Amino acid sequence: MSALSGVKVLDLSRVLAGPWCGQALADLGADVIKVESFDGDDTRGMGPLYLGEISAYFACANRNKRSLCLDLHRPESAEVIRALVKDADVLIENFRTGTAERLGVGYEALRAVNPRLIYCSISGYGRTGPDATRAGYDYAVQAEGGLMAITGERDGAPNKVAVAVVDLATGQNATIAVLAALLQRERTGRGQQVAVSLFDTQLSWLANIGSSVLFTGQDAPRYGNEHASIVPYQDFRASDQHFVLTVANEKLWQALCEAVGRPEWIDDPRFCSNRQRVLNREAVSDGLQAIFATRPMAHWLAEFGRRGIPCAPINSVKQALESPLAKANGNVIERDGIPMVASPLKLAESPVELRHAPPRLGAHSREILEQAGLDFDRYAALGVVK
Template identity: 60%
Template sequence: MGALSGITVLELSRVLAGPWCGMTLADLGADVIKLEAFEGDDTRGLGPPFLDGMSAYFACCNRNKRSLAINLREPAARPLLEALVRKADVLVENYRTGGAESLGVGYETMAAINPGLVYCSISGYGRDGPGAMRPGYDYVVQAEAGLMSITGPADGEASKVGVAVADLATGQNAATAILAALLQRQRDGRGQRIDVSLFDTQLSLLANVAGNALFTDVDAPRYGNAHPSIVPYQTFAASDQSFVLAVASEKLWVQLCRALGHPEWADDARWHDNAARVTHRDSLCQALSTLFAAEPAAHWLALLERAGIPAAPINSVRQALEHPVAHARGMRYDIEGIPMVGSPIHLSGSPARRELPPPRLGEHSDEVTRAMGFDPDGLRAAGAIR
């Protein structure tokens, strides 16, 4: 039994942030019913690649859910929708501001039907403030909320991160907020509205980089694969390929110096502590670069591993998926022939579900409709469901 068994979630969201939130809850045991328009979630068509008509994009964030294809603008669908809302614990939506209200599924309307409903709104810039009416896309928010300015080569063009981190982290924040609201409901019996945005999430993800700018009133420079506040903490080129080295404490620095056969470096006034190494990063990194260029990466990685120094090759996505840790931790599996990356949440008493493959559009329309006491054939004939 999952940790969230008995919790029913209505997911009125599409693309990534909302579905990622929904899948997180579904993996933890919630019954997530994905209410889709007749054309389906946008990501169903985002490809290639496709596998038996299903896009890899849709599959990555929609397992363990049931799909109900419903026309919310059709009056005949309203009794079914309200029955679902009365039964639900959580509703997740990511319409543009005002979109939910135009469909009759805004917070005030839904809360009147079910005062205990936890209603989570996901948007680009929040449901209030100057950006409330703007659409939100991960790429745009990465640019606007500062992430691109610190990503990419130090002397090159600003770059986006290779995966939609603002969307994904917003989905995780939404799931966390929902769990908190459910705990609050246990105390007072009341639901509430949650407002989570991509912009707020991305701004918070700037973390120490934002902190540096706030402390100094100086804008954050771009360091490429180096770190603004820790040295050495970056990529280095061996004789055959590059690797990553992360020396994030004074203990590790001393261990590195000894492992590389240069114990005197630990006592060098330029490099004796991290603040000095940050100030003199160019001289230190030049010394390390000269040393590392003399041997292949495998030599250095083996040496560093023996010394307990964090270092790693720069793996491709395929290499990461085939990594021994990925297999040992159960991060790779198939559900009915659909290959998946597993849940990163490991609970000893209520492990994550591996039950339902990403659903076909409307795959569970009849099942859900009958469970609510309605005739699917009649609703289908009225244009309410498919």
Template identity: 60%
Template sequence: MSALSGIVVLELSRVLAGPWCGMILADLGADVIKLEPFDGDDTRGLGPPFKDGLSAYFACCNRNKRSVAIDLRSPAARPLLEALVREADVLIENYRTGTAETLGVGFDGLAAINPRLVYCSISGYGRDGPGAMRPGYDYVVQAQAGLMSITGQAEGEPHKVGVAVSDLATGQNAAIAILAALRHRDRTGQGQRIDVSLFDSQLAALANVGSSALFTGEDAGRYGNAHASIVPYQAFHGRDGAFVLAVASEKLWLQTCDALGREDWLRDPRYVNNAARVRHRDALCAEMQAVFENESCAHWLALFESAGVPCAPINSVKQALEDPVALARGMRMEIGGVPMVGSPLHLTLTPVRYERAPPDLGQHSDEIAAHYGMDAAALRAAGAIR
């Protein structure tokens, strides 16, 4: 029995934020039915790479789901859609504002069919406010919500993060909100509408950087691989490459100095505490770099590991996926010959499930039509499904 067994989710979303939310719920046991247009989710075509016609992009966020290829504009599709809605617990959509209503899947209309429905809208800038009609893409939100301004080398140009973190944070926030709404529905019997946006999610994810700007009234800067308010907490270069060191407490600073045999740093008033080290970061980090360049990265990593100081090599993606921690934690898995990164959610009594490979477009159209007592061949002939 999975945590969300018995929960039915209709996913009318595409690309990443909505499907990421749907996959979280599916991994936890929900029956997620992905309603796709006849040409499918956009990410089915985003590649290479492909494996037997399946894009890696689509595979990353669509396991454990069933797919129905349906034309929501077709009147012949309406009986099947309404049957799905009556049985559903959750609906996820990420259309442009107003499009869901045009397609007949807006909140008010579906809530009239099923008042217990938890309806989650995902958008770029929210369903109200001055950005409501704007399309939302991770890249432009990283730019507008401040993330790019703090990413990249201090003297260089702003950079986006190498993965769509605004989309991913939004998908996770949507899943959290859905679980909260289901809990409320369990107590009251009432469904509700959820409004989650990429912009809001990314702004909130600025975390301490956003808080610092509010505290000081000053803009945040870029620090490259260093940290704005913790020193030393950055990348250093050994004789043969780079590694990262994270000295995030006074205890760790003591351990670092002990490991390096530099008790003089403990007595230096410039380095007496973190606030002092932040003020004198250039001097300290230059001294540390002069030490590190004399030995290999492996030497320093072994030294700091032994001393209990957080450190790590700067792995490639392939190296990270092959890391012993990734293997031991079950973070590499495969379903039906499709390799995927596993779920980070580890529950002792209701573990996540890995049952369905990412579906082919419309793979389950006939199965789902039959479940509701409808003739799939007739629906197909009427142009309702594929």
């Protein structure tokens, strides 16, 4: 059995953070019903990359789910949701604050139907406070939450991260919260509402940089591809191309000095500890760069590999997905002609499995309603489902 076999999830969310949570639960074995409007999840239209009617964007966050096409603005739709909630374990939503209540699918209304329900609310800025009703978008939160200010070249413009990392991290936080609430329910028999927001998640993801600002009261500078508090921990240019070098402790620094033919640097007072290397960052970087520029990348990676010094080429996305390591780890999977990146979760006794490709819009509407004891044809005639 999968880890979450028997767990039923209603995923009323759209785009990325909520669907990412729903997909993680589905990969772990939960029966996840993706409730979509008649237009479908926004990501169904985020092309132009499609295989059949499935967009690449939709495919990344919606495998292992069943699709129910439901017009939540029709008053009868609340009847459908209540029928599904009766035996559901989890509901995920990322409506603007107040919308779920107006649609009749808010927490208080559904808790009355099923007190064991775990109700997961995902928002941009929290469900209370001055920005509770604002729509939350990853790009905006990267900007407001400090991430863009520390991303990019030192003297260049602030940059966003190419992938929607705030959405993805929020989806992971939602997954953690849901699993914790399910465990708590085993002890108490009661469900609860859990809430995560993009803004809260982004601030927590400032990690050591956020802590440094709190410690000093000084704002965080931008370091480009360098690390704020470890040197050398950055990209360098060999004679042919760039690579990344990560020297995170003194043993590795000593091995690096030997590898580049500079054993005297080990006892050099400018470089003898990471603290000193951070204070003399330019001298370290410039000295290493002059050496690395004399030989091709393959030479340096081989030298470092023999000494156990962490280093890596800077692969393109295609190179990463097609790498021998990705093949060996089974990182790329396919179902019904749709290629996807596999779940990173590895459970020895209850492994994740690919049961369903990302579904066509409304592919399971009849099946889901009939399993709930509802008359699909009646609701279809009312314009509630399709």
